[in-house]
Amino acid sequence: MSRYNAKETEEKWQKLWAEADCFAVHEDPSREKYYVLEMFPYPSGKIHMGHVRNYTIGDVVARYKRAKGFNVLHPMGWDAFGLPAENAAMERGVHPAQWTYENIATMRAQLKLMGLSLDWSREIATCHPGYYAQQQRLFVDMMQAGLVYRKESSVNWDPVDQTVLANEQVIDGKGWRSGAPIERRKLSQWFFRITAFSDELLAALDELERWPEKVRLMQRNWIGRSEGATIHFRIDGRPAGQDDRLTVFTTRPDTLFGASFCALAANHPLSAEIAEGNPAAAAFVAECNRLGTSEEVIETAEKQGFDTGLTVQHPFLPEVKLPVYIANFVLMEYGTGAIFGCPAHDQRDLDFARKYGLSVIPVVLPPEAEAATFEIADEAYTGEGRAFNSGFLDGLAVDEAKRAAIDKLAAQGDGEGTVQYRLRDWGISRQRYWGCPIPVIHCPACGPQPVPADQLPVTLPDDVTFDRPGNPLAHHPNWKKTTCPGCGGAAERDTDTMDTFVDSAWYFARFCSPRAAGPVDRAAVDYWLPVDQYIGGIEHAILHLLYARFFTRALAATGYLGVKEPFAGLFTQGMVCHETYRSADGRWLFPEEVEKAADGSARHADSQAPVAIGRAEKMSKSKRNVVDPEAIISTYGADTARWFMLSDSPPERDMEWTDAGVEGAWRFSQRLWRLVSDNLERLSAGATPLPGRLSPAAEELRRTVHKTVAACGEDLEQFRFNRAVARIYELANSLGAFKGLDAGDYWVLREGLDLLVRLVAPMMPHLAEELWQLLGHGDFLVYEPWPEADPALISDAQATLAVQVNGKKRATITLPVDAAEDEARAAALAEPSVQRAMDGKTARKVIVVRNRIVNVVV
RNA sequence: GCCCCUGUGGCGGAAUUGGUAGACGCGACAGACUCAAAAUCUGUUUCCCGCAAGGGAGUGCCUGUUCGAGUCAGGCCAGGGGCACCA
Numbered sequence: 001m002s003r004y005n006a007k008e009t010e011e012k013w014q015k016l017w018a019e020a021d022c023f024a025v026h027e028d029p030s031r032e033k034y035y036v037l038e039m040f041p042y043p044s045g046k047i048h049m050g051h052v053r054n055y056t057i058g059d060v061v062a063r064y065k066r067a068k069g070f071n072v073l074h075p076m077g078w079d080a081f082g083l084p085a086e087n088a089a090m091e092r093g094v095h096p097a098q099w100t101y102e103n104i105a106t107m108r109a110q111l112k113l114m115g116l117s118l119d120w121s122r123e124i125a126t127c128h129p130g131y132y133a134q135q136q137r138l139f140v141d142m143m144q145a146g147l148v149y150r151k152e153s154s155v156n157w158d159p160v161d162q163t164v165l166a167n168e169q170v171i172d173g174k175g176w177r178s179g180a181p182i183e184r185r186k187l188s189q190w191f192f193r194i195t196a197f198s199d200e201l202l203a204a205l206d207e208l209e210r211w212p213e214k215v216r217l218m219q220r221n222w223i224g225r226s227e228g229a230t231i232h233f234r235i236d237g238r239p240a241g242q243d244d245r246l247t248v249f250t251t252r253p254d255t256l257f258g259a260s261f262c263a264l265a266a267n268h269p270l271s272a273e274i275a276e277g278n279p280a281a282a283a284f285v286a287e288c289n290r291l292g293t294s295e296e297v298i299e300t301a302e303k304q305g306f307d308t309g310l311t312v313q314h315p316f317l318p319e320v321k322l323p324v325y326i327a328n329f330v331l332m333e334y335g336t337g338a339i340f341g342c343p344a345h346d347q348r349d350l351d352f353a354r355k356y357g358l359s360v361i362p363v364v365l366p367p368e369a370e371a372a373t374f375e376i377a378d379e380a381y382t383g384e385g386r387a388f389n390s391g392f393l394d395g396l397a398v399d400e401a402k403r404a405a406i407d408k409l410a411a412q413g414d415g416e417g418t419v420q421y422r423l424r425d426w427g428i429s430r431q432r433y434w435g436c437p438i439p440v441i442h443c444p445a446c447g448p449q450p451v452p453a454d455q456l457p458v459t460l461p462d463d464v465t466f467d468r469p470g471n472p473l474a475h476h477p478n479w480k481k482t483t484c485p486g487c488g489g490a491a492e493r494d495t496d497t498m499d500t501f502v503d504s505a506w507y508f509a510r511f512c513s514p515r516a517a518g519p520v521d522r523a524a525v526d527y528w529l530p531v532d533q534y535i536g537g538i539e540h541a542i543l544h545l546l547y548a549r550f551f552t553r554a555l556a557a558t559g560y561l562g563v564k565e566p567f568a569g570l571f572t573q574g575m576v577c578h579e580t581y582r583s584a585d586g587r588w589l590f591p592e593e594v595e596k597a598a599d600g601s602a603r604h605a606d607s608q609a610p611v612a613i614g615r616a617e618k619m620s621k622s623k624r625n626v627v628d629p630e631a632i633i634s635t636y637g638a639d640t641a642r643w644f645m646l647s648d649s650p651p652e653r654d655m656e657w658t659d660a661g662v663e664g665a666w667r668f669s670q671r672l673w674r675l676v677s678d679n680l681e682r683l684s685a686g687a688t689p690l691p692g693r694l695s696p697a698a699e700e701l702r703r704t705v706h707k708t709v710a711a712c713g714e715d716l717e718q719f720r721f722n723r724a725v726a727r728i729y730e731l732a733n734s735l736g737a738f739k740g741l742d743a744g745d746y747w748v749l750r751e752g753l754d755l756l757v758r759l760v761a762p763m764m765p766h767l768a769e770e771l772w773q774l775l776g777h778g779d780f781l782v783y784e785p786w787p788e789a790d791p792a793l794i795s796d797a798q799a800t801l802a803v804q805v806n807g808k809k810r811a812t813i814t815l816p817v818d819a820a821e822d823e824a825r826a827a828a829l830a831e832p833s834v835q836r837a838m839d840g841k842t843a844r845k846v847i848v849v850r851n852r853i854v855n856v857v858v
Numbered sequence: 859g860c861c862c863c864u865g866u867g868g869c870g871g872a873a874u875u876g877g878u879a880g881a882c883g884c885g886a887c888a889g890a891c892u893c894a895a896a897a898u899c900u901g902u903u904u905c906c907c908g909c910a911a912g913g914g915a916g917u918g919c920c921u922g923u924u925c926g927a928g929u930c931a932g933g934c935c936a937g938g939g940g941c942a943c944c945a
Contacts, residue, residue: 726882802878
């Protein structure tokens with residue numbers, strides 16, 4: 001019995017594919033194109049199992065589509081700018097560029113071990129000046145198109161490290177490295193005007209039919225269109241003028257009669273103005289600013305307010321004045337940064353009102369309630385109903401009351417109907433070194449100026465140090481010193497770099513013509529875009545995908561592209577999980593440190609101390625529940641790793657990596673090998689078909705083979721890889737169990753094995769290629785078209801129907817396919833077990849579903 | 859706090875989209891081969907009663923719609939994810 005040597009064979013075919021340049025493509029208008037793209041990796045050091053899953057799925061699609069005759073573009077590159085490179089520089093003294101390029105080299109070699117059908121000639125890295133130079137050109141063009149502007153915005157500021165922190169670097173309100181309480185600070189930053197496309201980005205979601213509904217919903221919520229009103233409250237005691245009004249946004253103008261206060265965000269201009277002359281207010285504002293900027297923190301913090309002493313005039317009730325608070329739950333980033341509170345019909349407002357003793361006036365009466373007795377206790381009423389206690393609105397339904405309130409406000413000049421979006425413009429300035437420099441020069445005389453085209457790219461200086469807090473670009477002795485392109489006077493470069501999401505917002509376009517002199521080659525993008533199938537993690541469902549959609553529109557607006565949506569199809573794969581292990585002292589253990597006993601318990605491999613097994617969680621370095629793909633590939637081969645990734649769990653769901661599962665996959669690869677290599681003699685005996693000499697068993701096998709071919713194709717089209725795998729197992733079982741007797745049978749066996757190998761090819765490409773050669777074929781299997789099932793062989797002559805009595809299964813009957821209803825009914829009623837279950841009663845009704853079921857109702 | 863997802867044997871999952879629940883794989887058990895082990899092959903494997911034939915229960919829980927519900931509706935319970943400077 002021979003053994004399949006995965007390592008040797010995989011090396012062999014990887015070399016042969018590379019030498020023949022099997023996967024390099026170019027534009028060919030005579031052929032239909034298919035662009036498959038997996039989210040490109042961040043070069044963190046080594047590939048992890050999440051990459052293996054992502055790129056396996058993408059490679060199956062690429063290989064399948066290639067076999068279906070498409071001209072397939074399948075590129076790979078590196079999302080190479082980012083914070084971890086700077087952390088490495090600070091911790092280990094290695095330059096971010098060196099760290100990044102070394103990681104890329106390692107990871108490229110690892111990806112090549114996977115046998116991915118990539119066009120490596122198109123490789124790009126976003127940290128390469130050849131890439132970011134083009135990005136700077138796009139920035140300048142977008143600036144000229146009015147899609148870039150500058151404004152003040154809040155950031156998390158670490159006063160010790162003198163740096164801006166990401167939300168994830170703020171832990172319990174303190175900097176992760178320094179431990180210092182963080183502050184909210186305002187910085188002048190660059191923004192992309194993504195809100196210019198709010199409506200378009202929202203509306204176009206309806207047409208992205210090959211996107212998961214879940215992702216579309218998340219984007220819809222993110223854009224967050226809401227209709228409502230802006231209301232201008234007159235501030236008491238201020239002379240008429242531009243600052244005498246407080247403008248709020250509300251989605252519930254119908255509840256205006258229930259208003260009992262107004263609240264400002266801590267960083268609202270009016271809050272700042274009050275804080276200036278009032279130390280208590282200033283302290284409260286500072287307290288709010290310590291909360292951080294994440295929505296979760298703000299929404300879950302205890303509601304707190306500061307009574308400013310100011311009051312505003314109710315627009316409909318001359319005798320009512322509302323107190324104005326500064327409140328920690330009002331976001332400056334949404335609406336106008338100020339609200340009016342109607343405690344009876346908003347839970348946050350209610351919590352706030354109870355805490356500060358404000359009145360709670362119900363103004364919407366639920367359908368079944370009585371106006372005289374309806375009260376609000378601990379829960380605000382947010383449902384439908386009719387207005388009451390509301391003057392001219394009384395009796396109107398919520399929607400009618402909203403409209404009437406807006407009309408009246410507009411007539412009085414106190415407000416208007418407006419549409420608000422939750423979506424905010426995209427702040428892209430980062431006070432970091434390892435990113436794309438923002439190509440702007442700040443001139444004391446002329447203001448900010450884009451860097452002229454002939455001075456691009458603005459490259460990062462190599463000679464930077466990370467030995468003191470702050471942004472190395474700002475510290476650099478002379479990098480920022482330059483002259484103004486307008487007046488020629490002394491000026492300074494912008495020392496901020498772009499958010500790394502900018503890099504990944506257009507890379508799919510760059511892949512179409514990775515070495516073009518400009519950002520894109522128009523003919524290339526016109527041919528290849530949009531990406532037909534994009535594949536990546538759900539964690540990018542909102543930001544990355546929304547930014548890429550925005551960029552595509554921005555590039556269409558600046559004349560670079562002819563499409564408005566980047567990704568026609570999207571697939572989001574689940575995470576790769578693994579059990580977690582902890583020793584008695586609470587330390588996390590790597591799987592290879594743990595020995596598992598037959599009873600399911602675990603011990604430390606060296607000390608034999610007992611180990612606690614935790615549930616499977618996403619593989620992560622911090623919990624040490626990681627398995628190194630390279631180790632798996634060197635033990636079992638890439639095909640085994642790929643096959644296991646595709647087996648069992650549906651690709652959109654989280655999967656658990658287990659040793660037993662990998663071994664099962666490995667056993668199957670060996671079994672396939674034997675199925676072919678052990679049958680070679682018989683196969684050569686079956687080289688010529690002998691029509692008319694097939695045994696019934698052989699006929700049956702052919703049906704199974706062709707049904708599997710048809711079903712597998714459908715499964716791959718629909719990303720149901722786990723089902724395709726199960727079908728392939730079944731087919732291998734049938735072929736293995738087939739005891740052929742003569743040449744005709746052997747011919748059927750040969751046909752079956754040929755087809756089996758071709759079905760397996762996208763998933764285990766090396767093994768398939770080797771078996772294809774073993775079966776006597778000359779050319780690469782990679783060039784072989786996808787097999788077609790014989791339609792005559794995939795339909796059955798007979799159908800098995802279940803027979804139910806009152807919905808309970810009592811028998812099955814076998815009938816010719818599409819048998820008449822009468823025939824099915826008669827056959828069902830003739831069954832003894834059915835008669836027994838009917839217990840002598842007559843059938844009141846018999847339901848017959850063709851080829852499926854007969855249900856007798858008594 | 860807001861938004862979203864998931865729940866089927868010991869485990870991963872399948873179920874023609876409202877029509878035979880548990881395909882396929884893993885694990886376990888039994889047998890064959892072997893001096894023995896590994897590998898391989900064959901069989902059994904949702905639970906309960908029964909020697910069997912057969913019967914009963916069963917898709918997180920409760921209610922409903924239907925001839926028929928894992929699938930649809932309403933209400934719960936449990937676990938997980940996202941929330942704008944991680945990528």
